[in-house]
Amino acid sequence: MTLRLTRPAPGVHRLSSVYTNWYLLEAGGRLTVLDAGLAGDWRHFCSALSRLGHAPDDVDAVLVTHHHPDHAGNAERLRAAGARVLSHPADASYLRGEKQLDNSGIVRYLWRPWYAAYMLRYLAKGITRTPAVARLDELADGEVLDVPGFPRVVHAPGHTAGSCALFLEDRSLLFSGDALVTLDLERGPRGRPGPQVVRGPHTEDADLALASLDVLAATNAETVLPGHGEPWPHGTKSAVNIARAASPGLAGLWRPECGSRYATSASMPAPARIEGRPQDEIRRANGPARLID
Numbered sequence: 001m002t003l004r005l006t007r008p009a010p011g012v013h014r015l016s017s018v019y020t021n022w023y024l025l026e027a028g029g030r031l032t033v034l035d036a037g038l039a040g041d042w043r044h045f046c047s048a049l050s051r052l053g054h055a056p057d058d059v060d061a062v063l064v065t066h067h068h069p070d071h072a073g074n075a076e077r078l079r080a081a082g083a084r085v086l087s088h089p090a091d092a093s094y095l096r097g098e099k100q101l102d103n104s105g106i107v108r109y110l111w112r113p114w115y116a117a118y119m120l121r122y123l124a125k126g127i128t129r130t131p132a133v134a135r136l137d138e139l140a141d142g143e144v145l146d147v148p149g150f151p152r153v154v155h156a157p158g159h160t161a162g163s164c165a166l167f168l169e170d171r172s173l174l175f176s177g178d179a180l181v182t183l184d185l186e187r188g189p190r191g192r193p194g195p196q197v198v199r200g201p202h203t204e205d206a207d208l209a210l211a212s213l214d215v216l217a218a219t220n221a222e223t224v225l226p227g228h229g230e231p232w233p234h235g236t237k238s239a240v241n242i243a244r245a246a247s248p249g250l251a252g253l254w255r256p257e258c259g260s261r262y263a264t265s266a267s268m269p270a271p272a273r274i275e276g277r278p279q280d281e282i283r284r285a286n287g288p289a290r291l292i293d
């Protein structure tokens, strides 16, 4: 199982494994890691760093967009190698291992073949063995962080209470975590394409996740780099409009206790047409892929 390395923008590297993305931000020979991938990818991650001429102790900071273990797998290892790890305080108790994620809602989705296979691949990547983070610093909404790349924190709660996006104003890039994704996490690549909020058992408050799209749109970033799915190079505003249009009747419908009554992909409209040829642009935006075995 490989880790795929692409370069969606100068100084930005995207690491992808099991439909999950994390990113490296390079500036002045130092690194910021945006999300921390899956625990089972540590060795592949170190190989990817070495290909880029870096080592784990070149990482100054790990910014965790939210507490889910597919985004925090290597945070503690990077902290032990010398990095600061930062998250929003609302998600910190999970990352420190003081609170446990309630995974009971997942069971209702396992009848979907793609979803069941996706969970099995997560297990194979050590998702249940994500180390707790021994020391965490806090992200504050609106703050420009004094770390390589100087990202601005955009608090976008809903998927989790502490979900944050990270905005690189000088390059018009928005790392959206799971606040806005481009992959249907119930059905995979054959599901509904394009920008969307995460549906299914993983989102804590779907109404709030939809409301938070406004703060993402307000960045007016040209490119969205999500936690799951391909980059979206057509602007945050179009991404938000499409995600909203894809969720009619969602607000007020879903609660964790009635996950199976969630609006389904089949009832959703096709995404709005985008000028140009999005797939070509997405391929261009990513650059050539390198596979790290």
Ligand SMILES: [Zn+2]
Residues within 6 Å of the ligand: 066, 068, 159, 178, 202
């Ligand atoms: Zn998540």
Ligand SMILES: [Zn+2]
Residues within 6 Å of the ligand: 020, 068, 070, 071, 178, 227, 228
């Ligand atoms: Zn995720």
